[in-house]
Structures are given as structure tokens and as C-alpha cells.
Amino acid sequence: MVELTIASLGARGDGIAHDDAGVLYIPYGAPGDHVAATVTGKRGDARLAHLDTVLHAGPDRVQAPCHHFGSCGGCAMQHLNDRAYSDWKLEILRQALARRDLGGTVIQAMITVPTASRRRARFTALRTRNGLRLGFNEPGSHNIINLTECHILRPAIVDLLDRLRALLTDLLAPNKRADVQVTETETGLDLWLAADLPHNAQTDMRLADFAQDADLARLSTGRRPEVVMVRRAPRVTFTGVAVTPPPDGFLQASRAGEAALVRLVQDGVANAANVADLFAGVGTFSFALAKGTRVTSVEGAGDQAEALIAARNAARRSGIEVEVRDLERRALSVEELSAFDAVIFDPPRVGAARQVDNLAVSAVPRIVAVSCNPATFARDAATLADAGYHLQSVTPVDQFPWSRHLELVAVLQR
Ligand SMILES: C[S@@+](CC[C@H](N)C(=O)[O-])C[C@H]1O[C@@H](n2cnc3c(N)ncnc32)[C@H](O)[C@@H]1O
Structure with a gap:
């Protein structure tokens, strides 16, 4: 057993402490906490320790609202006050950008969603x-x-x-x-x-x-x-269009998170007349674009594309074309991209490396990136920045409260 003071928080949310032998990661430690901990193993060059007792609580520590906190893997950060928690979350984004030489990027105020909102x-x-x-x-x-x-x-x-x-x-x-x-x-x-x-x-x-x-x-x-x-067809309404998603279809984590992302995507696309919505899911962003906009929605999962098509047909949104396509194996080519004056991409956590390689050499004037992984986003944004795109701003949307995950929307312009 060792007694230590937590100095800071790491990217995974673990408390970081130092002693003569080097660095210790102590999950659930908050900055300023004086703790008793037991070393349980190694993490890289550092040691990992179990927090046994908080001997003296630091200024950012609060009582976690949930009695499962500490043993349930669903939440990592209920022990911090709101300010320390959002500072830590923003730091994840700042560091991801800095690692790709995008440290000067303007980061807008973080949008948060209420607790008890994940659907x-x-x-x-x-x-x-x-x-x-x-x-x-x-x-x-x-x-x-x-x-x-x-x-x-x-x-x-x-x-x-x-x-x-x-x-x-x-x-x-x-x-x-x-x-x-x-x-x-609904x-x-x-x-x-x-x-x-x-x-x-x-x-x-x-x-x-x-x-x-x-x-x-x-x-x-x-x-x-x-x-x-x-018993009743499940219904989710996107900007006035009712969709029945397949049982394993993708939905944004909460209504509030979805609403924030949609607004940011609408602002990012501005008045583009011809838009590609890549990794379109069941149409969260496609349906949010103005009725007169020509939209090409590309989605890899056939059942999600079918749900999008059914909803489009019922809503008579004939300006939306849907293509089932694996964008990792067959990204939109530079020639195909030349048809669009804005591209939205919202890939899974691995990012959109292949598609971004083609976007980087395209002439598409505006790109709106939505991402649930700051690290792969920063990698993809750096590829675009190296190719002459200006990363105008990034808006973090914390739709996964108390977790290590962060959603964001970024706008890039040629
Ligand atoms: C993060 S979700 C975004 C969905 C949608 N934009 C939304 O906001 O609801 C990513 C989507 O990409 C699709 N996807 C994953 N890998 C893909 C690939 N290689 N090619 C095309 N689509 C893919 C998934 O099926 C999923 O619908």
C-alpha cells in the first residue's frame, strides 16, 4: 500500500500520481485527492494502482450519484464536479488535435446533453x-x-x-x-x-x-x-421525416445530442445545393438538409439504407438519392466527389481514412466532419489540412456524459 496525492488526470480519466519510482495511474482518483492505493500491475512504463481509500478529498471530488459507480463500466467520471469533468473532456480533444499539429484550431464551447437522456x-x-x-x-x-x-x-x-x-x-x-x-x-x-x-x-x-x-x-x-x-412500428422522426430503423440500425445516442449535431451540420453545410452525406445511417443528416438540396446518401449497411429509402419515399423527398456502398473498400472517387459543393462524413470510430484520402485531392469546397473519436478525427482532419483545407472550427458535443467518449462536429473549407 502506498499513500499518494493525485496530480492530474490522464486521457482515460485515471488519476495520475508520482513517487520516487515514477508515474502511477490510479483509476477514480481526482486531482488533489490524497489516497491510499495498492499497485496492481504495469501500464506501459508506469504502474497501475487500485484506489483503496480517499484519505483527503481534492477540491474537484464530488459524491457520485449512482451507487454502481466505480464497479460499472458504463461511467468513468462521476466523481468529478462539472467544471473539472468538462475541462478533462476538452483536454482529450485538445491533445488529439495537438498530436496532429492542429493545436491552433478554434474549439467552440462544448455542448452537453442532460443526464438520463441516452435512448x-x-x-x-x-x-x-x-x-x-x-x-x-x-x-x-x-x-x-x-x-x-x-x-x-x-x-x-x-x-x-x-x-x-x-x-x-x-x-x-x-x-x-x-x-x-x-x-x-417515439x-x-x-x-x-x-x-x-x-x-x-x-x-x-x-x-x-x-x-x-x-x-x-x-x-x-x-x-x-x-x-x-x-406491435407498433418503431418510429424516430428526423427533421419531420418518420423513419423505422432496423433493430440493429444506428441512432445518435440521445435526442438532445442528435439535435445539436443536426444544427451544427446544417450550419456547416450552409447553402450548398448538392451534398453528399457519407456514412448516412438511416438519414439523421440527409433529412435535415433543406428540401431543395440534392442529397446523395451513402451507407454501407443495406438494412439501414432500405429504412432511409422507405422514409424518403413516404415523405416524398425525391431530392435524396441513396446508395449502398462500402466506403472503406470503395470510397467515392475524386471524379464522383466533383459533383458536390459540400460533403458530410460521419464514420464509425475507426474514422474515414480511405474516403479522406480522396477528399484531400478533391475540389469539394466544404466538408463537415462528424466524429465520435477525437483521435481518428484529428488524423483525418490533418490529412485534409495538409492538402489545403482550413479547419475552421471544432464543436465538441458531449453526448456521452461521464464516459471517456466525445462527439464533435468540424467544418473544413478549401
Ligand atoms: C456513426 S454512424 C453515423 C450514421 C448517421 N450519420 C447518423 O448520424 O445517424 C456510422 C454509419 O456508418 C456506417 N458504416 C460503417 N462502416 C461503413 C463503411 N465501410 N462504408 C459505409 N458505411 C459504413 C454504419 O452502418 C453507420 O450507419
Whole structure:
């Protein structure tokens, strides 16, 4: 056991302390805390330590609102006051930009979303000898926290947990795991039990009763989702256009986060008449563009593109063309890009390296980048900056409160 004072926070949110032997990372330590800790291993050249006791709390430490905090992997930073937390989050972005020589970039004020606003959760369930566990994993572990409260999720999702535990106690074989995804939509909860469940009449009846009792909108089962019941088509409305997303389709984490991103994308695209929306999902940004705008929405997942097309047809938005295409294998070429006066790209966490290589040598006047990973964003932005794009500004959108994740929107101009 060692006694130390936490000096600062690292990019993962861990407290950083120093002693004669060098650096220690101490998860859940806050700056100024004087702590007793036990060294548990190495991280790179530094040591990793477990925080045993806070002997004297630093000025930024607050009482975490959730009793699972510290053991649940869903949140990393509930122990900091708001100012210290947002300073730390902004620092992640600043450092990611600085590492790519983009340190001079203008960073706008961070937009935050309310707690209890996340509309989708993916839980793990395990039937053990002592009962059914359902929740998020412990940090860096397969152990499941049996979630009884959650301050980031929409209340309707938390309220479903006990019912789900009863259902999965009946359906899961001993020692079997299942992934459980719940999405709150405007017409009710959309539940996907990603598990191999027994195929028999008893299971079907139990599922049907559950769907009714819980008033689900839709229920899907199987490792690859198969819809087994639609009581009401799940609906998400994007700028006035109603979409029924597939069970595993992408949605921005919260309505508030989505609204902030949409506004920033609209401002970024400005009055462009011909726009490519790359990695379009089910159309979050495509539908947000002005009706007269010609939009080419490109999405790799066929079922999401189909949902986008169905919604476009129902809303008579004939200015939106949809293409199913893998942009990693077959990025839009320089020639194809020449048709657009603005390009939006919103890739998964790995970023859009291939597509950005082609954008870098294109003549597209405006690019709006949306990203959930400051590191890959900074890499892609640096490629564009080296090719003559000016990174006008970056706006952080903290739609993952208390986590290590940060969303952002950036505007680049030729
Ligand atoms: C971060 S989501 C953004 C979706 C959408 N822009 C939105 O805001 O709802 C990324 C999207 O990229 C799609 N995607 C992932 N890899 C892709 C690839 N290689 N080519 C095309 N689309 C891909 C995913 O299916 C997902 O819909």
C-alpha cells in the first residue's frame, strides 16, 4: 500500500500520481485527492494502482450519484464536479488535435446533453446459479454489474430491467449469456434479444406475453436480429421525416445530442445545393438538409439504407438519392466527389481514412466532419489540412456524459 496525492488526470480519466519510482495511474482518483492505493500491475512504463481509500478529498471530488459507480463500466467520471469533468473532456480533444499539429484550431464551447437522456443501451445478461445478472460489464472485465439504477439512460429503459431479468431467467439456459439491446423510440421500446433462444411454442408464448406486458413496440431475437413481433412500428422522426430503423440500425445516442449535431451540420453545410452525406445511417443528416438540396446518401449497411429509402419515399423527398456502398473498400472517387459543393462524413470510430484520402485531392469546397473519436478525427482532419483545407472550427458535443467518449462536429473549407 502506498499513500499518494493525485496530480492530474490522464486521457482515460485515471488519476495520475508520482513517487520516487515514477508515474502511477490510479483509476477514480481526482486531482488533489490524497489516497491510499495498492499497485496492481504495469501500464506501459508506469504502474497501475487500485484506489483503496480517499484519505483527503481534492477540491474537484464530488459524491457520485449512482451507487454502481466505480464497479460499472458504463461511467468513468462521476466523481468529478462539472467544471473539472468538462475541462478533462476538452483536454482529450485538445491533445488529439495537438498530436496532429492542429493545436491552433478554434474549439467552440462544448455542448452537453442532460443526464438520463441516452435512448439506447446494450446490456449483457448471464444466467448464473445465483440468479440472472443483467447490466453493463465491470471495466475491462466480463463480470456483469446487475444494474438496478442508471443515471445516463432514459428511465423507460431502466424500468424494463426487472421484467427482462424475469424473462431471461425463464428463457436462458444455465451459464448462457445474451446481449440485450433496448432502444426508446417515439412509439415505444424496441427490444432485441441477441441470443440463441429455444425454438418452441412455450418460448414464443412467453415472448408474446412479455411484449404485451411491457408494451413493446417491436421485439427481435437472434444473434442477427430477426423481427418476431411488431406491435407498433418503431418510429424516430428526423427533421419531420418518420423513419423505422432496423433493430440493429444506428441512432445518435440521445435526442438532445442528435439535435445539436443536426444544427451544427446544417450550419456547416450552409447553402450548398448538392451534398453528399457519407456514412448516412438511416438519414439523421440527409433529412435535415433543406428540401431543395440534392442529397446523395451513402451507407454501407443495406438494412439501414432500405429504412432511409422507405422514409424518403413516404415523405416524398425525391431530392435524396441513396446508395449502398462500402466506403472503406470503395470510397467515392475524386471524379464522383466533383459533383458536390459540400460533403458530410460521419464514420464509425475507426474514422474515414480511405474516403479522406480522396477528399484531400478533391475540389469539394466544404466538408463537415462528424466524429465520435477525437483521435481518428484529428488524423483525418490533418490529412485534409495538409492538402489545403482550413479547419475552421471544432464543436465538441458531449453526448456521452461521464464516459471517456466525445462527439464533435468540424467544418473544413478549401
Ligand atoms: C456513426 S454512424 C453515423 C450514421 C448517421 N450519420 C447518423 O448520424 O445517424 C456510422 C454509419 O456508418 C456506417 N458504416 C460503417 N462502416 C461503413 C463503411 N465501410 N462504408 C459505409 N458505411 C459504413 C454504419 O452502418 C453507420 O450507419
